[in-house]
Amino acid sequence: MDHDRSSGEGVGPQEYTLIKMRVQELHGKLASLAPKVVFLIAATLRPETMYGQTNCWLGPDLNYITIEAKNGDVYVCTKRAARNMAYQGMLRVENKVLPIVEMKGYELMGTKLTAPLTSYKTIYTLPMMTVKEDKGTGVVTSVPSDAPDDFAALIDLKNKPALREKYGITEEMVNVEPVPIIDVPEFGTLISAPSVCQMMGIKSQNDKEKLVEAKEKVYLRGCYEGTLIIGEFKGKKVQEIKKAIQEKLVKAGEAELYQKPEKQIISRSGDECVVALCDQWYLDYGENLYGDVPGDFGIKAKEMTPEVWDYIFHQTNSMPKTTIKKEALEKMRNEFTYWYPVNLRASGKDLVPNHLTYYLYNHTAIWPTQKEMWPTGIRANGHLLLNSEKLSKSTGNFLTLTDALDKYGADGMRLALANAGDSIEDANFETQVADSGVLRLWTFVELAKELMIEKDTMRSGPNTVNDKMFIAEMNLKIRESEEHYKTLMFKESLRTGFFEYSNLFHQYRERAQVQSGLHWDLVHRYLTTQVLLLSPICPLISDYVWQNILNNERSILHASWPSTDEPDLSVTKASEYLAEASHCFRLRLKSHMTSGKGKKGETPTAPQPPSHGIGWVAKTFPKWQSIILTTMHDIYKKNKSLPDNKELSKALGSAPSLKKYMKKVMPFVQAVRERMDKFGESALKDTVEFDECSILEENMDYLQATLDLEGIELKWTEECENERTQEEVVPGEPYLTFFNATCLQLELINPQPHTGLFQAILPVYENDNLAAILNIHEDNIS
Incomplete structure (x- = not known):
């Protein structure tokens, strides 16, 4: 199971065919095995290529x-492969590897073998430097017509007498030719591996990178598009x-099925x-498991007839004929009804392909016509x-759970877990989020x-207008949070019901x-609804605020979900507009106050802070942009x-009025696409759904204060x-x-003797009155 794995999660078994190549003559260390039948066994994914074996x-x-097989034969392979076989019931002793003889590969070189399907009566064991112990069985069948690696290694042995001499290999043992077995598109009736090696300039088994590429070409084409041209399945x-x-x-007893990860x-x-x-056992539901031992109601197993079961499980409402x-x-029927139907089944993503799938099958099989008994929801989570x-x-x-509770508290840990993720992707518990979550919860308590x-x-x-904006935004976030909770999207619930909700306040x-x-x-409505929105995730702190700070008599557990009016989306959009506009204005001011580059060797002079501003508002898009928006909206x-x-x-290229602006068309289209990600279809409209000037005018005090300006005048862009x-x-x-407006500079000096003197410059602008001077210049004269 994945739960028990340190690495290799999700990796499954792969089936191989174990090809049994019989040793013709037992020499050397193999001689002690006589009169046993000995096989070198090779694992392959391509049993159809065995027609082309030329060597091993x-x-x-x-x-x-060497290990003893279940039927008494002896197999030659690596110890690692034998361990796999031992647990698959292939050896005489199960779950154990008991070697009979151990040897090095060079001690087996030149061994004569009889291999299945090949046209060669005898093939020989030959040396290959790239055979790995952790792959297959350590024994490899050689099919040089289909495998570039085999072809390159065979050519090496043919061309290098010193290499043959090192391992006692005679020229006769390598005097074999590739056998055509598969017709592959692109290569036709040519032998695939030799052809591709020639095309790619592969001259030796040391051309490793080229051989990997060649193998991919030949293997894939041969396996998925090739046609067999030899044997009883010829032409298929x-x-x-x-x-x-x-x-x-x-x-035929010439192969066995074998699996490895x-x-x-x-x-x-x-x-x-x-x-x-592994040995597995199954429940036999028809077996009388309990005999005649009576249960709590004195019911015997034999009394539990199909009619009784049908009545208990609501498959029928007819009282059964029974004692x-x-x-x-x-x-019994009521106890079943207490738990059924199931509203939600929660489990891990690893059970989706097995348990959870059959969970649905079982319910539809038991209640084929009673859909009300089927599960209404399944939630799978990641690791x-x-x-x-x-x-x-x-x-x-x-x-550990204990350490997390000690460090973050229950609510801090629950907040970080809720923020970890909602989908079947693995959830990520971040200690930084838990730390900041604890601080944020504490800050909220102090705010309350x-x-x-x-x-x-x-x-x-x-x-006021500001009040109405806040009311509409609270209504919207309460509705959004409710939907997220209903679909068990806890991270989204936390986002809309706590992070964004508190930001709105x-x-x-x-x-x-x-x-x-x-x-x-x-x-008061904000505080009340905030703890209610947060309570499913952080119940302890929510209940503390509910009772100890908001002075409710009963626990928050008895409270209902907050009710809301239908959110006024035009008002929420107006509030978003004001927030975005004020943010952009602040960035404009920062850019305006950025010091310009002075002359070489001189310190740049900081620009003088502006006193006033002009806010330019567009009634509609420029004509060429309006054409693009209208076209996109129609589509x-x-x-x-x-x-x-x-x-x-x-x-858009077919519109004559856009030809002048073609370089700007697609950048504008892309900008509109990005706006659609945020605002949806409304981004395609030529105007906005609210009066921009009214919103800016009604919040002028806020804008002037946040920008530290004496005044802002609004104008239409057509006047610019x-x-x-x-x-x-x-x-x-x-x-x-x-800009900086003309003003009268009043110099204020305190003439009072024996007191701390002060001197201040007070600018007075056109149309200023006493109230304006006192409000706007309060800091200057305090």
Whole structure:
């Protein structure tokens, strides 16, 4: 199971065909095995290529063992491969490897073998330097017509007498030619491996990179497109007859089925894993498991007839004919009804392909016509990561439940877990998020205390524009959070119901500070709804605020989900517009105040802070942009989506009025696409859904205060003499320019003797009155 793996999660077993090549003469260390029948066994994924065997490869320096098979024969392979076989019921002693003889690969060179399907009566074991102990069985069948590696190694032995002499290989042993077995597209009737080696200039088995590329070409084409041109399946596609050839070999006793992991798997104990054939047991539901031993109601197993089961599980409402008391039947039926139907089944993603799938099958099989008994929802979650890394005791990357509670508290840990992720992708518990979450929860508690103390200083009465914006935004976030909770999207619930919700209050507070102040009814509603939205994730802190700070008599567990009016989306969009506009204005001011480059050797002079600003607002987009938006909107309404930019370019290129602007068309189209990601279809409209000037005018005090300006005048872009401003300012994105207005500088001096003197310069602008001077210049004269 994946739970027990240190590495190799998700890796499954892969089936091989074990080709049995019989040793003709037992020499050397193999002589002690007589009169046993001895086989060198090779694992292959391509049993159909055995028609082309010319020899057998062994690693000269690899360690090999002989082991006794279940039928008394003896197999030669690596110890690692024997371990796999031991757990698959292939050896005389199960689950153990008992070597009879051990030897090096070079001690077996030149051994005569009889191999299945090949046209050669005798093939020989030859040395191959690239045979690996951790791959297959350490014994490799050689098919040089189909495998570039085999062909290159065979050519090396033919061309290098010294190499043959080193391992006692005679010229006769390598005097073989590749056997054509598969017709491959591109290569035709040519022999695939020699052909591709010649085309790619492969001259030796040392051309490793080229051989990898050649193998991919030949293997894939041969396996999926090739046609067999030899044997009883001649003329058939390789894909069609692969299994038939495998079955033929197994039935003839010339091969066995063998499995090994697709990739290396290491258990948590550090052992390398094998594929094991395990004893399994199954419940026989028809077997009388309990005999005549009575249960709580004196019911015997034989009394539990199909009719009784049907009645208990609501497959029928007809009282069964039985000796069981009605009272007992009703009690069992009611106990079942208590748990069914299931609203939600929660489990891990690793159970999706097995348990959870059959969970659905079982319910539809038991209640084929009663859909109300079927599960209504399944939620699968991923595994848990800690700081983006897999949990592992061996690496020290783990956190116990006790340690997490001690460090972050229950609510801090729950917040970090909720933020870890919602999908079946692995969830990531971040200690940094847990730390900041604890701080954020503490900050909220302190804010709640502070606001309750300031209650008497807050206003009541009619709602301002700022109040209405905050009300609409609260309604929207409450609705969004409710939907996220219903679909068990806890990270999204945390985002809309805590992070964004608290940000909305701070935005409201910032605006209210320079306008008419906080409204108590809204502040109280915010605190009340905030703890309710947060309570499913952080119940302890929410209940503390609910009872100890908001002074509710009963626990928050008895409270209902907050009710809301339908969110006024035009108002929420207006609030978003104001937030975005004020942010852009601040960036404009920062850019305006950036020091320019002075002359060489001189310190640049900082620009003088501006006193006033002009906010430019566009009624509509420039004509060429309006044409693009209208065209895109028409296409969107027709197709319910936008085509790719290539199609849009074709549609827009035919408009004569756009020819002058073709270099700007596609950048604008891309900008509109990005706006659609944020605002949806409304990004395709030529105007905005609210009065920009009214929103800016109604919040002018806030804008002037946040920018530290004496005044801001609003104008339409069509009044601007700057052509670039007319061209680039669009609806929903106002632009601000700055200037210093003419003023009368009043010098204020305190003439009082024997006191701390002060001197201040007080600018007085045109149309200033006493109230304006006192409000705007309060800091200057305090």
